[in-house]
Amino acid sequence: MIRPHDSIIVQSLGRFLIPVIQLFGLYVLFFGQYGPGGGFVGGVILGTSMVLAILVFGHDASRSQLSKKALHGDGLGMLIFAGVGGLCLIGGGEFLNYAHLHIPGLEIAARRSLGIVLTQIGVAIDVAVTAISIVFSLSAEEIIEDSTNG
Amino acid sequence: MIFSFEIPLLILLLLTAAGAILVKDLMSAILLLGCYSFFLSLVWAWLGAVDVAFVEAVVGAGLATVLFLLTLFGTAPKDSRLRRPPPPMAALIGLPLLGILLLYAAKDLPQFGDPNSPANSHISPTYLEQSFHDTHTPNVVTSVLMDYRSLDTMVETVVIFTAGIACVLLLRRKAS
Known part of the structure; x- marks a missing residue:
């Protein structure tokens, strides 16, 4: 059980920094096709911002509710990644061969680009949820009944 | 320099x-x-x-x-x-010897950035030339990771997922 930090400096800085970090994480995630970055790093940055919210504001604060809700998304990232592969199978190609995603009006290279974006989102969700979930497992005891009972 | x-x-x-x-x-x-x-x-x-x-x-x-x-x-x-026990004698003698051996072997590694090294001459030119045409993705690292080698990336994601599940199963306990 993590209690809120009692320093006003840490609280104000956290209030200001956490949205900036989340924005930067989204930027890294979607800019990964054009520069350094990608799904893994973007997911870790997103997860770390939520971990920072837990560390600064405590488990029960309203700002930590997003992280608590994110715990329910465990496995969603894997579902997206493998689901894109399955869609390629349905389209008549090999597993994860994005050229066989059936989207009308897109040439093959654009389909591959879209497949890369989708799988990167999958990786990001998986990594972010795993980071939050490990932090919750290490720190929370009373919080578990809340999160399992809804 | x-x-x-x-x-x-x-x-x-x-x-x-x-x-x-x-x-x-x-x-x-x-x-x-x-x-x-x-x-x-x-x-x-x-x-x-x-x-x-x-x-x-x-x-x-x-x-x-x-x-x-x-x-x-x-x-x-x-x-x-x-509490730190003193290191054993075998480690004090053997590990510096191993380090010297590794430094000696490091002389045979190709120079950093050598265009003729095996890592740069075998398949990398194909990726560098083809990846933008194939995937419309300027970052070659991303296109190799997520398209050419996407099955590897998926299995890595499975590893992370499994690690998260294992942590939850092992560490979460009710307040006693």
């Missing part, structure tokens, strides 16, 4: 690594390990591997430090002091 940034960074790396091993308190060791990861990420960025530097800075210096600290706070206070 080319070594002007590398030498101080590597000295800082060695100092922080040695400090993390030699320091008496586990809390200081964790923070020194975070510093070590940060300097290592600077080294990666200096060598041009910006993606790896990103991961090292975020995971090594940020997330791993938090996880270590949470684990430390979960243990009893008396466990955080270190």
Whole structure:
């Protein structure tokens, strides 16, 4: 059980920094096709911002509710990644061969680009949820009944 | 010259690594390990591997430090002091010998950035030439990771997923 930090400096800085970090994480995630970055790093940055919210504001604060809700998304990232592969199978190609995603009006290279974006989102969700979930497992005891009972 | 940034960074790396091993308190060791990861990420960025530097800075210096600290706070206070037995004689003699052997073998490695080295001449030119035409993705690292080698990436994601599930199963317990 993590209690809120009692320093006003840490609280104000956290209030200001956490949205900036989340924005930067989204930027890294979607800019990964054009520069350094990608799904893994973007997911870790997103997860770390939520971990920072837990560390600064405590488990029960309203700002930590997003992280608590994110715990329910465990496995969603894997579902997206493998689901894109399955869609390629349905389209008549090999597993994860994005050229066989059936989207009308897109040439093959654009389909591959879209497949890369989708799988990167999958990786990001998986990594972010795993980071939050490990932090919750290490720190929370009373919080578990809340999160399992809804 | 080319070594002007590398030498101080590597000295800082060695100092922080040695400090993390030699320091008496586990809390200081964790923070020194975070510093070590940060300097290592600077080294990666200096060598041009910006993606790896990103991961090292975020995971090594940020997330791993938090996880270590949470684990430390979960243990009893008396466990955080270190008792250090003296190193065995075989390690004191054998490990420097191994280091000298590795340094000797490192002379045969190709030069950094050598265009004729096997890693740069076998399949990398194909990726560099074809990837933008194939995937419309300017970053070759991303297109190799997520398209040409996407099955590997998927299995890595499965590994991370499994690690998260295992942590939940092993560590979550009801308040007693």
